[in-house]
Amino acid sequence: MDNLHKPVMVKEIIERIDFNNCNFFLDGTFGAGGHTNEILLRGSKVIGLDNYKKAESIALKNKTINKKFDFYQSNFKDIDKVIKKNRITDKFDGVLLDLGFSSNQLQDNDVGLSFKNDVPLKMNYADYEISAYDILNDYSEEKLEKIFSEYGEISNSKKLAKFIITYRKTNEIKSTFDFIELLKKSRVNFGSNRINFATKPFQALRIEANNELENLKIFLVKIKQFLNNNALIFIISFHSLEDRIVKNHFKNYSLKRDLTFQDNQVWGYEILTKRPITADRDELKNNPRARSAKLRVARYKC
Ligand SMILES: C[S@@+](CC[C@H](N)C(=O)[O-])C[C@H]1O[C@@H](n2cnc3c(N)ncnc32)[C@H](O)[C@@H]1O
Structure with a gap:
């Protein structure tokens, strides 16, 4: 597979890492290896995870050139299982999640994330139980309304959900273009003129199909149980829902103003990015994808 993906905010990540003290790094979203390669170049050992099957072929090439690299095809939520199964005993000095999907996946018709091509409705990075097809053809009106409202931030999600329920009585919604046709017929106002009207509905399906949040x-x-003292955790998110989760998590477990632990805690995060x-x-x-990217960084203290 040709690599079309350009990594985001590499400079901002690399300049924050002290490579004299960064022996072991976890790239939880290996993708096309853009970030991993930069870290390997500076001498750290790296473990890459990705749940996208085709990430493995890129990773294997990396592995042959750099013996300090290992790849596991896995969901990052299963980090504990990966560590146990592979008997990894070292803890990490740095961790990165660069969330969402890569440009390679956007071009991959087997995934079906793009509204530019007419392909079956899947939208899964890995083989999941629920696809975009299942969501549109099986979900209840309440569930549809919830995902379009929460994950798509569509103000008239009630009207859209109602329309889908009626529409699917006589139509099977099989492909991305079927869905676009439905969106047009629904006469829902999807708001912004800046982005394609299908962007938010597609985002909602993708988030739900991959259980992203x-x-x-x-x-x-x-992750905290696998971090060394002073480990840095970098998270790049591409929409406000993810960013809010990261921001609140760091805040809930932050150190006090004087950098001591909160009551009853023996660990905490020093937040390195207030904004x-x-x-x-x-x-x-040079990289339009970077437009919506937001990077948050925290230092783990224990
Ligand atoms: C934005 S890309 C990462 C690109 C990478 N940093 C690079 O420079 O090439 C996001 C990647 O995360 C993967 N991904 C998304 N959710 C995941 C999850 N829960 N577990 C593992 N990988 C995931 C996607 O399959 C995709 O390859």
């Missing part, structure tokens, strides 16, 4: 929450709870970091002008010019 739950995975992130589970990972954040699990999320965004890509600089140069990067925005």
Whole structure:
């Protein structure tokens, strides 16, 4: 597979890592290896995870060039299982999640994330139980309304959910273009003129089909047990729901103002980014994906 993916905010991540003290790094969203490669180049050992099957072929190439790299095809929410199964005993000095999907996946018709191509409705990065097809053809009106409202931030999600229920009585919604046709017929106003009207409905389906927000929450709870003191945790998110989860998690477990632990805690995060970091002008010019990226960084203390 040709690699079309450009990694986001590499400079902002690399310049924050002290490579003299970063022996072991976890890239929980390996993708096309853009971030992993930069970290390997600076001498750290890296473990890459990705649940997308086709990430493995890119990873295997990496593995042959760099013996300090291991890849496991896995959901990052299962980090504890990966560690146990592979008998990994070292803890991490740095962790990165660069959330969402890669440009490679956007071009991959087997995944079906793009509204530019007419392909079967799946939207799964891995083989999940629920696909976009199942959501549209089986979910109740209440559930549809909830996902379009919460994950798509569509103000008239009630009207859209109602319309889907009526529409599917006589039509099977099989492909991305069937869904676009439905969106047009629904006469729901999808708001912004800046983005394609299908962007938000597609986002809602993708988040639900991949259980994206739950995975992130589970990972954040699990990861702390695998971190060394002073480990840095970097999270790049691409929409406000993810960013809010990260922000609140760091805040809930933050150190006090004087950098001591909160009551009853023996660990905590020093928040290094009060506001999320965004890509600089140069990067925005060269990589449109970077436009919505927000990076938060925290230091783990125990
Ligand atoms: C934005 S891309 C990462 C790109 C990568 N940082 C690079 O520079 O090439 C996000 C990747 O995370 C993967 N991903 C998303 N959710 C995941 C999860 N829960 N577990 C593992 N991988 C996941 C996707 O399959 C995708 O390959």
